[in-house]
Amino acid sequence: MTVSLDELMAALTRELKPEQFKDYCPNGLQVQGRAQVARLVSGVTACQALIDAAIEQNADAILVHHGYFWRGEDAVLTGLKRQRIKTLMQHDISLIAYHLPLDAHAELGNNVQLAKVLGFTPAAPLTRQNNHDMGLLAHLPESVAGEDLARLLARRLLREPLHIAGTEGPIRTVAWCTGAAQGYIEQAIAAGADAYISGEISEQTVHIAREYGIHYFAAGHHATERYGVQALGSLLAQRFGLHHQFIDIDNPV
Known part of the structure; x- marks a missing residue:
């Protein structure tokens, strides 16, 4: 047709x-x-x-x-x-x-589709841009270690993420925004996330993760x-x- x-x-x-x-x-x-x-x-x-x-x-x-x-x-x-x-x-x-x-699309968008790939159930938007939700937040049914989330990302996305372990604490709430959205890490912190996933990483992102005590995962712009x-x-x-x-x-x- x-x-x-x-x-x-x-x-x-x-x-x-x-x-x-x-x-x-x-x-x-x-x-x-x-x-x-x-x-x-x-x-x-x-x-x-x-x-x-x-x-x-x-x-x-x-x-x-x-x-x-x-x-x-x-x-x-x-x-x-x-x-x-x-x-x-x-x-x-x-x-x-x-x-x-x-x-940003609520059904077809990169952030919603990434959630499906990773097995996350979105609970709330991370932030808003252009009056649309951008990025998502999920509460995990059980807390996981940072190393375990890194392994999940590698297995589902077929790419080893760069993991900045700003804390040794467990992850109960995770936020994510695909692509070059590493700058939303502070919104993730403000939302109470224990971990933030995006595609890329900038030099300052490392220090923000360490000083605020949050896990950051650069999982690949293309991959996410x-x-x-x-x-x-x-x-x-x-x-x-x-x-x-x-x-x-x-x-x-």
């Missing part, structure tokens, strides 16, 4: 409501391809390797979390940006990208944000009868 690109984008706009977000990049259709979509490839980032893999799968459109045209970047089409966009246009493939709207785009792609496939394939381009960060 196929769906028109216009109908697909209208459905995505209704579902994700990108107009409600003040984001660092444009959300929605970033590069326009062919008018009909039958085969959809999803991935975390619109790198050249993902584009090349999508071409091999005869994709009509690529759906990602990290697209192009980020705030502050050079607007000229040279170098890597030129090559990526040239490849998309030569093969008439659309690029569709959703950043914060996909992080693999799941929202898969859920969204699967929803579109079910709704419109599309062939959908998630392609995971390995990234250790």
